[in-house]
Amino acid sequence: MANEPILRIVGLTKSFGGEKAADNISFELVPGQALxxxxxxxxxxxxxxxxxxxFVKPTAGQIFFKxxxxxxxAPHKAVDLGITRSFQMSRPFYNLPVFKNLIIPLSSPRARRSRGGKYGDRDETAIHLLEEVGFERDSQVPYKDAGALPHGYLKRLELARCLSLEPEMLILDELFSGMSMSEIASVIPLLEKIKEDGCTLVMVEHRLTELFRIIDKVIVLNFGQKIAEGKPSDVxxxxxxxxxxxxxxVVESA
Amino acid sequence: MSHLVYRKERVDRGIKVRSDDIFILASLRDLSYATLPKTLAIVILLLFPLLKDLVGTYWESVLVTTIVISLLALSWDLLASAGLVSLGQALFFGVGSYLTGWLSRTFALTPIMSIPLATLVGALLTTLILYPVLRLRGIYFGLITFALPLLLSRVIEVTKILGGTEGLNKIPPLPNLTTELYILIVVLLVCIYAYRRLITSDYGLVLQAVRDNDRAVMAAGFDIQRLKAQAVFLAALPATFAGAFLTHHFQVVGMQSFALDYSILPLTSVIVGGAGTFFGSVLGAFIMIPLSEFLREFASLRVVIYSLLLLIFAIGLPEGIFHFIRRRYQQFERMTALEGESDKRGK
Amino acid sequence: MAANFLIYGLVNSVVLMLSALGFSLTFGLSGVANFAHGGLYLTSGFIAWMLIHYLGLPAFVSMLLTIVITGIIGALIYRIIIMPVRGIALSEVISTMALGVAMIEFFRYIGFVTYDFTLPPLVAGSVDIVGVSIDYQRLVIVGVGVLLAIILWFFTHHTKAGLALRGMSQDEYTALSLGIESDWAAMLSMGMGAALAAVAAMAILPLGIISINMGYDVLLLALSVTVLGGLESTAGLIVGSLLVGYAMVFTSTYIGPQWGTVVYLAAIVLVLAIKPSGLFGKSKELEERV
Structure with missing residues (x-):
């Protein structure tokens, strides 16, 4: 039972015009694993x-979640089931205070179901979440406009946004891009904790050295095809x- | 000393009047400073119908039109808050108008029944009509709202349903002008209050988020199609009410209800007054409609004039009059000394 | 009867295509939905009329001059009205719509509403084609329409300037880095769009009187045809015109003359509701739009 995959993908294909952006991809993922x-x-x-x-409908193939x-x-239904994603280009609502950015996911059907909470309570939850991803509680930063945040904090905000939905599977699209070494170093324990809490992680990354500290399994794509799958060190x-x-x-990081 | 140069500086007044979030009110003076403009506007509005002998019925009926257009403008503003830009408020107006006309003619309903019914059913109906196009972004929603009222009026003309080109007449009247005005004023105030509450609530935040970044809202687990449909329904209410009310006011309804006027006038009001605050759109209507009465003697040049005003404001002062006035009210200018020319350049 | 239907359907389709050509070109090349299109069409009709009746110029010269003048007006509209709000699609629509309404209603105000306002046809008289009597002006319309469609297609697909403009519309940043100045390109495409509106007016208006409401109708027709064919697609424009054109003639002949106007408005609504990318729109864009 424990080995029943949380995510199973069978022959997934997507073509834009004549070009195949995903070509017959299949893999499985066990709960709690990090891919x-x-x-x-x-x-x-x-x-x-x-x-x-x-966000994109496949041309062929199937996706099974649990x-x-x-x-x-539909994207919102995926969120409802517990699949949450971050965006590569995190575009927060710049003219809103940082914590207000979290009010939006916190008032979504999924968050309301699991967290309850009324108007007003959510502010406290939002501040708490921000604290969890490394915003200092006593600083003024959570109350400033999100547009004023430096890049590293924007990424943390994006992470907080995902966590607010209490995902069962968290998909992070190039979380590390544009972050400094020290910023990444400070985020890694956070990701490890998310994993410990039982959340399945899927990470798309270019920063391999850092990525390999977290993940259990890697798949390699090239021209839309899966060319390898397995333990990072083997692959x-x-x-x-x-x-x-x-x-x-790979040359640099190996 | 001869180097002293002065320049204008704009300073925020001491208190936070922006009422969006937190008030810090130190004294009665601050309190009155923050609430005076609103109170004054409400008092004048409530007193106006009582001054019938002073202002005359002509200007009282101008106020009817003004409030009707205000309601259409408010409706536009709420739609725009959710990223839906309408080029055809006449759609809501016309649907409300014809519904109330049809209801009172077919079932012999009194206005007390037919207006609320037409408002609700009309809002539902327009939401259903627009539902398939809510997924479209940008100008496409505008395009369809532009085409729909024209289409509906042509359909009525061609099929001769609902009285065809003649329209429906002998619609039961409302009691009297003063009562009418008070109903309208109360509806207007309730609508402004409700919309302001709505847009500052968490739900309103989500609606605005749909406008700014719909993918992020989808990723947060919202069905944006449903959110937009809800926004259309909520925004349709004052507009269908406006149509229904004016139908009983004039006691007729015709193809005129779908005319371009009811799309352009609210739009001009919002652009002139300033979008996004609801106060702005109402202010815009209270400027534009009386102004157009003054221009009545210019006949069809009126339309030219407000089209040009719309154009000038859309290009020249896109924030609108309300934001401009509010900034002036909350800030004051003073002269500050700068030390020498070099500093001025450095600035 | 069938020949009649075929020929008048074709003429009507070409009329629609001509009316829409300017709007579609400007939208395709610069992304500006020019809601003043109908206003420009009407204005060009009256400019030509004034050139003929006030200055006494020969009809053909007046018409050529009108096309140039309208083109310049279009470019000026871009410079003065669109540039300050460039990129904000809705402000572009609102300001051009306001301008279009102002133009149309201005002519109503100064009283250009009588039956005196007509343009002379280039060639008078009529001819019989397979038993159907058709006047030369309608043949001129078909000729001009087909010729323009070919020229424009050649221009945008095979000339350097045309390709540059198209590149512009697809990726502004890349085009900028290649040294194509976006404002000039957009101004040119607005000017060309306006000039095309004038060409359409010069060809079509001699069929009847210049009536004010035509200004609104032309905009709606243009919207209908371009939406149906898929915005920014040349083939779509042609097919869209044929579909709407024949549908209009069909309904007015067999159901009732007023039904023609219902058809093209219904086309806008139905296409946007069912297949918003139009018949020839790219599917990827549709996916992004949804």
């Missing part, structure tokens, strides 16, 4: 995320992967 999705630019990583979260067929589901030794990555990050 990394890597690959060169344009290899279809973001498309895969969009497909799982319902045994339920969720192929082509990176495979020839196909080396080839796909030749001259890019």
């Amino acid at each position: 990394g999705i890597i690959g060169p630019n344009g290899s279809g990583k973001s498309t895969l995320i969009n497909l799982i979260t319902g 045994g339920k067929n969720i192929t082509g589901i 990176m030794k495979q020839e196909a992967v080396m080839k796909a990555y030749l001259g890019s990050e």
Whole structure:
């Protein structure tokens, strides 16, 4: 029972015009596991995320979440089931105070169901969530406009936004991009804690060294196809992967 | 000393009057400063119908039109808050008008029954009509609201239903002008209050978020199609009411109810007054409609004049009059000395 | 009867295509939905009329001059009215709509509403084609329409300037980095759109009197045809015109003359509700739009 996959993807294909952004991808994910999705630019990583979260409808193939067929589901229904995603380009509501940005997910059907709470209570929950992702409670930062936040904090806000929905599976689209080494270092314990709490993680990343500290399993995409799957240390030794990555990050991080 | 240069500086007044979130009111003076404009406006509005002998019935009926357009403008403003920009408020107006006309003619309903019924059913009906296009972004929603009222009036003309080109007459009247005005004023005030409450609530926050970044709202687990439908329904209410009310006021309803006027006048009001605050759109209507009465002698040039005003405001002062006045009210200017020319350049 | 239907349906379709051409070109090249299109169409009709009746210029010269003048007006509209709100699609629509209404209602105010306002046809008389009597002006319309469609297609697909403009509409930043100045390109496309509105007016208006409400009708017709065909698609424009054109003639012949106007308005509403990308819109854009 414990081994029943939380996510099972079978032959997933998406073509835009004639171009296949996802080509017959299949894999499984066990609850509590952390999966990394890597690959060169344009290899279809973001498309895969969009497909799982319902932002793009697949051309063929199926997606199962906790045994339920969720192929082509509407994005809000995916959230309702417990799939939450972050965006690569996090675009918060710049003219709202930081904590008010969290009021939006906190008043969604899923959050209302699990957290309850009325108008007003949510402010406290929001501040608490911000604290969890590393905003100092006593500082004025949560009350400032989100537009004034530095990049690292925007990423934390994005993370807080996802956590506010209490996901069972959290999909992070290039969370580390644009973050400094020290910022990443301070986020990693947070991700580890999310994992410990039983949340399944899916991370699309370019920063492999840092990614490999968190994930249990990696799949490598190239031109929309899955070219490798397995333990990070094993996968990176495979020839196909080396080839796909030749001259890019793998050389630096290996 | 001869180097002293002065420049104008704009300073916020001491208190937070922005009432969005938190009030810190130190004294009676501050309190009156914050609430005086609103109180004054409400008092004048409530007194106006009593001054019948002074202002004359002509201007009282101008106030009827003004409030009707205000309601349409408020409706526009709420739609726009959810990112739905309407180019055809006449759709809501016309549907409300014809519904009340049809109800009172077919079932011999009194206005007390037919107006609320037409308001509710009309709002439901328009929401259903617009439902399939709510997924469209940008100008597409505008396009369809632009085309729909024209289409409906042509359909009525061609099929000769609902009285065809003649329209429906002998609609039961409302008691008297003073009562009418008080009903309208109360509805207007309730509507402004309700909309302001709505838009500052968490729900209102989500609606505005749909406008700014709908993907983020989807990712937060909201069915944005449903949210938009709710926004259309809530926004349709004052507009269908306006149509229903004016039908009983004039005791007729015709194809005129779907005319471009009822789309352009509210739109001009909002753009002139300033969108996003609800006060602005009402202020705009209270400027534009009386103004257009003064321009009545210019006949069809009136339309030219308000089209040009709409144009000038849309380009020149897109924030609208209300924001401009409010900023002036909350800030004052003073001269400050700068030390020498070099400092001025440095600034 | 069938020949009649086929020929008049074709003429009507070309009339629609001509009316929509300017609107569609401007939208396709610069993304500006020019709601003053109908106003420009009407204005060009009256400019030509004034050139003929006040200055006494020959009809053909007046018409050519009108096309140039209207083109310049279009470019000026971009410079003065659209540039300050460029990029905010809704402000563009609102300000051009306001301008269009102002233009149309201005002519109503100064009293250009009588039956005196007509333009002479380029060629008078009529001819019989397979038993259907058709006047030369309608043939001129078909000729001008077909010719313009070919020229424009060639211009946007095979000339350097046209390709540059198209590139502009697809990716402004890339185009900027290639040294194409976006404001100039957009101004040019507005000017061309306006000039095309004038061409349409010069060809179509001689069929009847210049009536004020035509200003509104032309805008709605243009919207109907372009929405049906899919905004920014040349093939769509042609097919959209044929569909709406024949549908209008069909309904007015077999159901009732007033039904023609219902058809094109209903087309806007139905297409946007059912298949918003239009018949020839790109599916990817649809996905993004939903």
